[in-house]
Amino acid sequence: MSPEKNNDDDAAPGGALKEAESRLHYAVRELSQASWVITLLSVLVALVVGALLILATNPQVQGTLGYFFAQPGDFFLTSFEVIRDAYSALFRGAVYDWQAATPERSIRPITETLVNAVPLILAGLGIAIGFRSGMLNIGGQGQIILGATCAAFIGYAFQLPVGAHLLLALVGGALGGAIWGGIAGVLKAKTGANEVIVTIMLNNIALYLIAWLLRQQWFVQTGSNQPIAAPVDESARLFGILGTGFRLHAGIFLAIAATVFVWWLLERSTLGFEFRAIGENPEAARTAGVNVPKATALVLIIGGALCGLGGAAHLLGTEYRLAAGIAGTLGFDAITVALLGRSKPLGTFLAGVLFGGLRAGGVLMQAQTGTPIDIVLVLQSVIVLLIAAPPLVRAIFFLPHPDGSSRSSRRRRLREQQAAETASQPAPRQEVTK
Amino acid sequence: MKLQLKGVTKRFGTFTANDRIDLTVQPGEIHALLGENGAGKSTLMNTIYGLHSPNEGEILLDDRRVSFDGPGDAVEAGIGMVHQHFMLIPVFSVTESVMLGYEPTKSAGMIDFAEARRRVQEISARFGFDVDPDAKIEDLPVGAQQRVEIIKALSRDARVLILDEPTAVLTPQETDELIGIMRQLKEAGTSIVFITHKLREVRAIADKITVIRRGKIVGEALPDSTETQLASVMVGREVNLTTQKDPADPGDVGFSVEGLTVVSGSGKVVLDDVSLEIARGEILCVAGVDGNGQSELAEAILGLRSAVAGTITLDGTNLRRMSVKERLNAGIGFVPEDRSTDGVIPAFSITENFVLDQYDQQPYSNGIAMRPTVMREAAVEQTSRFDVRLGNVDDPISTLSGGNQQKVVLAREMSRDIRLFLASQPTRGLDVGSIEFVHRTIIEERDKGTPCLIVSTELDEVSNLADRIAVMYRGVVVGIVPGHTNRDVLGLMMAGVPVKEAYAQAQDHHTILGEADEEAQA
Incomplete structure (x- = not known):
């Protein structure tokens, strides 16, 4: 980006907003170019930071500090044991539990990880498409809610044969998300409305829409006043693939298929070429004959569809009943997942699995060692924060700067900091009070 | 004032922009700094003006060592700079622009407008600048805006004046006036450092020429060197300044524009009833000072701007209602003006x-x-x-x-098989070697029978390529003249003078550069 360009933006009306926006885009692009080594190191540093926090809050460790100077060995030994126990519980909860009673229970954690990962991967891919196309889709939350809502309604309100019912529910979910994303997309394409603001607003609208729907008897079909919808029919559920005792459902195939599809879309299709072109340089794309408004709208429609599919898979595979908190913090975690995955399909898939694992493992860690599950949130945040600041990671590990120059490093760091702030803002816990 | 640089080195990371530069500018000397784009001329001037601090070396003014923390210090020491892109505020009057940052004050901190106005008049009278102190900057032609910048520098007692590519935005006649001003300043003892990559100007104006290549001084020359000699020093090898081409063999009309009118977003008519015809196997160059509608013409032909009236006909089909993609597929090959924003996507692979x-x-x-x-x-x-x-x-x-x-x-x-080659500033920012190549390629395309429309603000390029030249002024085609038309005529047309009058006036008055041209040919 040339400095002249920035000056032009300054001079234009609403320059400050545009400037901030272009910086965000720049930051997202920078993030997506950070090397995978940085990603790995970031995870490592996050684990260290997490360990320090575990120590700081652990009563046993605090106890040994009382007589630290008399017997420092105790402190180190206890610390080691506490961290080992906590992280081994995290691992056993997320991947493989060697202490479990039966072999089935031993492998259950990894399946739980995948269960958590399914909606994260699907929604993360939706967000990643936006990032690659220069659009910051903050509306994952709203799109997930709409997807889950449509899928749920189709799931219990219609009576259809087994395969068709599930298919229709999934398509309906994707359509719900696509419409929600499409509103922002069409507004941006037609009027230039800033997609960040529109998608954030649409999140709120979705939240209140679902709260209202859950109070309508025609919608919930439960005959009760509880703001919770009827469970979806057996025929519309994503079937389990490992039998009883496991929650893992066919949604994982959906996630894998979506990952391959998004890769094909971005790297091999003409539409993806247009997406990436408008993301990198909309002027050049326009000059090359790309219909920029159309592509802009399609980015958010397809991104919204994937988020909607994520919501649908979450509902049809895990929750089965629609409630106001159906999306949890999925929409915001999906942004983090896309960032961590550097907006690449495979990266997003792996990041989704990692976050799913942290979530699954966090439960066991809390249950077995009393370490608060909030540590998981800290780990997630630190990872993203560090990925957003490659120079910091390089400084920690004494790695050389890739282009060997310190040129504009301060400015770049500033920009990255901003991106990190947006990305690592704790997901606002929006809940509709009755 | 005497300006001296000793071993000035400026590095950006591992890249050395200026490598041990030694330079002496005598009082009352016009010193040209000649080099290609990216050779390090501007970096060097920004260093003198206090925008960069050198990594090594020293700057001396009248044999006294100085160091600047910013342009303020440099101005204080008597250095003035006129940037290639003027630093003026369009809605300000001339007086306001000149005093900005150095406002004379009365008691109680009130701005003394009368004093400021008097100062502007005084300077502009001293050098015969003919600038109205109350005119708004936006109403002034580019040449006058540049004079305001010079007055600004002089009003701060600049005794070394740095001019960064001052002729890039001027018509030949305006350039002529600028040369007159520079000579006057020189008489008055002001030293002038003049940055350029245009060879003919250097020869016409400079007392001394320093050639800079890849951050190093590669030679000094006197103004009586030939252009080819200068170019060779500048590029570092033998170069051909003019591209050999056979006379055009125009076929039937392949592309035409009829009554094309384009209105900008702010409601200004940027293209006014423009009509052009280009035959197959012919190059039509659109000349004009930057910002007179040429870029808009190219954009309208490609469909990036929509026309309010007129037709664009390629091989008998009207393109006006087509999208950009349809036009490209109809056979327009387009080279945009700004390569980095419109031509390529930097992060994409080759x-x-x-x-x-x-x-x-x-x-x-x-x-x-x-x-x-x-x-x-x-x-x-x-x-x-x-x-x-x-x-x-x-x-x-x-x-x-x-x-x-x-x-x-x-x-x-x-x-690919194109039916029209449309290029806007095809060689902007390129080195001499690449320019040669681009010109040769365009002529080859013409010889294949493709109509070529080339928009260029560089007269050298226009006379090198054109079979016919259309001159534009404020969105109107002033006239279409043969490719070999002399520079004086073109210059007058670029200022809006109709063809016949331009020929008549050019007979009576030769510009300095025009004379230099004739001398060189003789």
Whole structure:
């Protein structure tokens, strides 16, 4: 980006907003170019930071500090044991539990990880498409809610044969998300409305829409006043693939298929070429004959569809009943997942699995060692924060700067900091009070 | 004032922009600093003006060592600078612009407008500048705006004046006036450092010429050196300044524009009833000072701007209602004015940039899926045909130099069967070697029978390429003249003088550069 360009933006009306926006885009692009080594190191540093926090809050460790100077060995030994126990519980909860009673229970954690990962991967891919196309889709939350809502309604309100019912529910979910994303997309394409603001607003609208729907008897079909919808029919559920005792459902195939599809879309299709072109340089794309408004709208429609599919898979595979908190913090975690995955399909898939694992493992860690599950949130945040600041990671590990120059490093760091702030803002816990 | 640089070195990271520069500018000397784009001229001047601090070396003014923390210090010490892009506020009056930052005050901190106005008048009278102190900057022609910048520098007692590419935005006649002003300033004892890459100006104006290449001083020359000599020193090898071409063999009309009118977003008419015809196998150059509607003409032809009236006809089809993509597919090969924003996507690979406007066409895709192997093979073949110096076609295009990027753009546009070649400033920012190549390629395209429309603000380029020249002024085509029309006539037309009058006036009055031209030819 040339400095002249920035000056032009300054001079234009609403320059400050545009400037901030272009910086965000720049930051997202920078993030997506950070090397995978940085990603790995970031995870490592996050684990260290997490360990320090575990120590700081652990009563046993605090106890040994009382007589630290008399017997420092105790402190180190206890610390080691506490961290080992906590992280081994995290691992056993997320991947493989060697202490479990039966072999089935031993492998259950990894399946739980995948269960958590399914909606994260699907929604993360939706967000990643936006990032690659220069659009910051903050509306994952709203799109997930709409997807889950449509899928749920189709799931219990219609009576259809087994395969068709599930298919229709999934398509309906994707359509719900696509419409929600499409509103922002069409507004941006037609009027230039800033997609960040529109998608954030649409999140709120979705939240209140679902709260209202859950109070309508025609919608919930439960005959009760509880703001919770009827469970979806057996025929519309994503079937389990490992039998009883496991929650893992066919949604994982959906996630894998979506990952391959998004890769094909971005790297091999003409539409993806247009997406990436408008993301990198909309002027050049326009000059090359790309219909920029159309592509802009399609980015958010397809991104919204994937988020909607994520919501649908979450509902049809895990929750089965629609409630106001159906999306949890999925929409915001999906942004983090896309960032961590550097907006690449495979990266997003792996990041989704990692976050799913942290979530699954966090439960066991809390249950077995009393370490608060909030540590998981800290780990997630630190990872993203560090990925957003490659120079910091390089400084920690004494790695050389890739282009060997310190040129504009301060400015770049500033920009990255901003991106990190947006990305690592704790997901606002929006809940509709009755 | 005498300005002296001793061993000035400026590094950006590992890149050395200025390498041990020694330079002496005597009082009352016009010293030209000649070099290609990116040679380090501007960095050096910014160092003198206090915008950069040198890593090594020293700057001396009248044999006294100085160091500047910012332009404020430099101005204080008597250095003035006129940037290539003027630093003026359009809605300010001349007086306000001149005093900005150095406002004379009365008691109680009130601005003394009368004093400021008097100062502007005094300076402009002293040098015969003919600038109205109450005129608004936006109403002034570019030449007058430049004079305001010079007054600004002089009002701060500049005794060394740095002019960064001062003629880039001027018509030949305005350039002439500028040369007059520079000579007057020189008489008054002001030293002038004059940065340029235009050879003919250097020869006409400078007392002394320093040539800079890749951050180093590679030679000094006197103004009586020939242009070819200067160019060779500047580029570092023998160069041909004029491209050999056979006379055009125009066929029937391939492309025409009829009554094209374009209104800008702010409601200003930027193209006013423009009509042009180009025959197959002919190059029509559109000349004019930057900002007179030429860029808009190119954009309107491609469809980036919509026309309110008129027709654009290519091979008998009216393109006006078509989208950009349809026009490209109808056979327009387009080289945009600003390569980095419109021509290429820096983060994309060379291959991807090579198919940038053909990505959804045969053979690169079937409309839905792209064919990476076919794309890559075509990119390898065509980039080598166009002599692009590259490592690997999978590298981002941003790893290439400007000249090589432009060759990729040309390869993209010319490697398919085009019915019209449309280029805006095809050689802007390129080195002399690449310019030669681009010109040769355009002439080859013409010889294949393609109508070529070239928009250029560089008169050298226009006279080198054109079979016919259309001169534009404020959105109107002033006239269309043969390609060999002399510079004085073109210059007058660029200022809006109609063809016949321009010929008559040019008879009576030769510009300094025009005379220099004739001398060189004789």
